[in-house]
Amino acid sequence: MPAPRRKKESPWVTLAWGLNLVGLAGIALVGVAYIALSPVSAAPPVEAQPARRATAALPATYTPDPSSKIVYLPTITPNPRSTLIVVQSPTPFALSGGAGTKPVIIGYSVSGRPLEVYTFGRGEKQRMIVAGIHGGYEWNTIALADELITHINENPEIVPDDATLYILRNLNPDGDARDHGYDGRVNDHGVDLNRNFPTNWAADWDRDGCWDYGPTSGGAAPASEPETKALVAFLQSHKIEALISYHSAALGIFPGGEPWEKDSIRFAKALAEVTGYKFPPLDTGCVFTGTLADYAVERGAVAVDMELSTHVYTDFTRNLKALKTLLEWER
Numbered sequence: 051m052p053a054p055r056r057k058k059e060s061p062w063v064t065l066a067w068g069l070n071l072v073g074l075a076g077i078a079l080v081g082v083a084y085i086a087l088s089p090v091s092a093a094p095p096v097e098a099q100p101a102r103r104a105t106a107a108l109p110a111t112y113t114p115d116p117s118s119k120i121v122y123l124p125t126i127t128p129n130p131r132s133t134l135i136v137v138q139s140p141t142p143f144a145l146s147g148g149a150g151t152k153p154v155i156i157g158y159s160v161s162g163r164p165l166e167v168y169t170f171g172r173g174e175k176q177r178m179i180v181a182g183i184h185g186g187y188e189w190n191t192i193a194l195a196d197e198l199i200t201h202i203n204e205n206p207e208i209v210p211d212d213a214t215l216y217i218l219r220n221l222n223p224d225g226d227a228r229d230h231g232y233d234g235r236v237n238d239h240g241v242d243l244n245r246n247f248p249t250n251w252a253a254d255w256d257r258d259g260c261w262d263y264g265p266t267s268g269g270a271a272p273a274s275e276p277e278t279k280a281l282v283a284f285l286q287s288h289k290i291e292a293l294i295s296y297h298s299a300a301l302g303i304f305p306g307g308e309p310w311e312k313d314s315i316r317f318a319k320a321l322a323e324v325t326g327y328k329f330p331p332l333d334t335g336c337v338f339t340g341t342l343a344d345y346a347v348e349r350g351a352v353a354v355d356m357e358l359s360t361h362v363y364t365d366f367t368r369n370l371k372a373l374k375t376l377l378e379w380e381r
């Protein structure tokens with residue numbers, strides 16, 4: 051019986067196998083190249099540091115969960131998108147200073163949530179940090195402020211003898227309570243607080259290149275909002291020399307002034323050097339009106355809008371360096 055004749059493969063099958071092998075080798079080569087070139091060995095784009103809400107060592111009025119623990123003023127019912135509720139700012143601002151100091155409430159939001167300022171030190175040079183102006187959309191700035199408050203309470207010596215530092219941990223608590231996303235950006239009147247300050251104010255603006263994920267406005271008039279009024283009154287009664295207004299995310303550092311004021315540009319560069327945040331910032335073509343930084347510059351401060359690298363992390367280590375720059379800043 052003849053041995054079964056081995057079927058001779060057609061030249062096309064042989065060619066197909068050959069191509070397969072070449073293909074496999076190609077995939078392997080691409081894989082090796084991908085591993086070699088992939089960003090595994092590159093520095094991570096952001097600090098590998100979980101964002102966290104500070105919960106310890108804060109004064110008793112600290113409210114880590116605005117939805118459950120906020121203390122409302124009597125007779126004011128929390129009511130998102132409510133009609134105007136007139137609130138009264140307590141005056142004068144009796145800020146005592148010193149480590150472990152309790153926050154002073156400088157006013158209330160549309161829905162009656164307190165606007166708290168923490169004070170550290172008793173020196174002549176007055177510095178200020180404002181967080182949360184865009185509420186829950188930029189909630190990590192509030193988390194950063196809380197981390198800084200905790201850190202300074204534990205290390206009060208980092209505030210020089212000749213300085214006083216004010217931290218307004220959350221200028222837009224209604225937005226923070228409403229949503230940690232697009233809907234959390236505006237206050238309970240639907241106003242973008244960083245468009246409501248009485249410098250270069252406009253009710254509306256061309257949305258080209260600007261944030262446009264939801265309806266908002268600059269308010270019915272300059273400083274129409276209780277949050278803005280409270281901070282304007284604070285800035286009018288204090289000689290703040292340098293101010294950082296925190297935002298997120300990733301666009302960089304924007305000096306105050308229109309056009310940018312020269313000392314605020316120097317301040318932005320100094321902050322960029324220690325934090326790694328971009329200066330000049332990303333130019334998206336947006337025209338900014340009625341910003342806190344512009345108003346602070348008009349009041350004689352150097353001021354910047356400074357963006358954290360993401361909407362998630364607090365970039366604590368970088369911003370501890372920014373704090374040092376803020377505290378030691380000389381014109």
Ligand SMILES: [Zn+2]
Nearest residue numbers: 184188297298
């Ligand atoms: Zn913002």
